[in-house]
């Protein structure tokens with residue numbers, strides 16, 4: 284596996300590969316890799332000739348400085364995992380490499396209502412930061428396909444919109460959420476949970492499953508109230524429990540004919556967890 288820390292080296296390498304007719308798959312991550320990330324690498328290997336994984340803890344997408352400081356970093360283990368998974372290129376830029384212009388915002392993307400809903404309303408500026416770093420990475424790598432996880436449902440919609448706004452030709456491929464046997468969605472932030480909290484955290488998936496069992500209800504208000512009550516009883520401080528149209532992410536108050544998505548964001552101690560189920 285090649286490891287590049289500088290964009291010019293990465294671009295040189297990729298332009299030769301492109302000239303040799305290779306298709307490029309891209310898996311953006313913030314590291315502390317787990318099986319969910321490795322699933323994306325496997326998907327990328329299936330669909331493209333050359334897989335580029337980036338590890339970059341992007342400061343501009345953290346609205347909470349504590350969350351940024353405490354974000355886990357396990358580069359040595361990540362590198363081993365990527366080699367074992369057959370990843371071809373690891374891009375490992377420093378903050379100054381990605382933001383030579385400084386961190387203060389220079390661009391504003393029009394993500395419309397997507398930016399003020401759910402994650403957007405609880406994490407102001409988050410999606411502008413995601414847009415900014417993804418735009419830079421996509422321009423550097425110019426992948427044919429980019430592989431992302433449904434775990435971050437709203438982020439996938441934002442990146443889809445970013446691709447439309449920028450006209451970059453990459454195709455977005457979304458993979459299902461990889462879970463522990465307990466149902467807990469794999470997440471780098473799970474490393475910050477104690478053994479006991481990890482057990483409690485399984486409640487999120489149980490509550491999402493409870494919501495899906497009420498798929499055909501005409502009124503979702505009591506379902507959301509009960510789901511919230513269960514989370515609070517389990518020791519969570521929920522930011523939101525939401526049921527939305529999976530095509531638009533707009534809230535719905537009762538059953539609709541198309542796909543729906545139930546989403547939860549909740550804090551357990553200091554750790555904020557998110558998860559969703561499409562049904």
Ligand code: AMP
Pocket residue numbers: 311312313314319320322323430431432433434435458459460461462468469470471
């Ligand atoms: P992160 O490193 O958390 O920024 O995630 C990098 C990519 O991995 C994003 O596209 C995430 O949606 C995806 N991802 C994170 N956790 C999971 C998971 N449990 N299953 C599938 N994809 C995931």
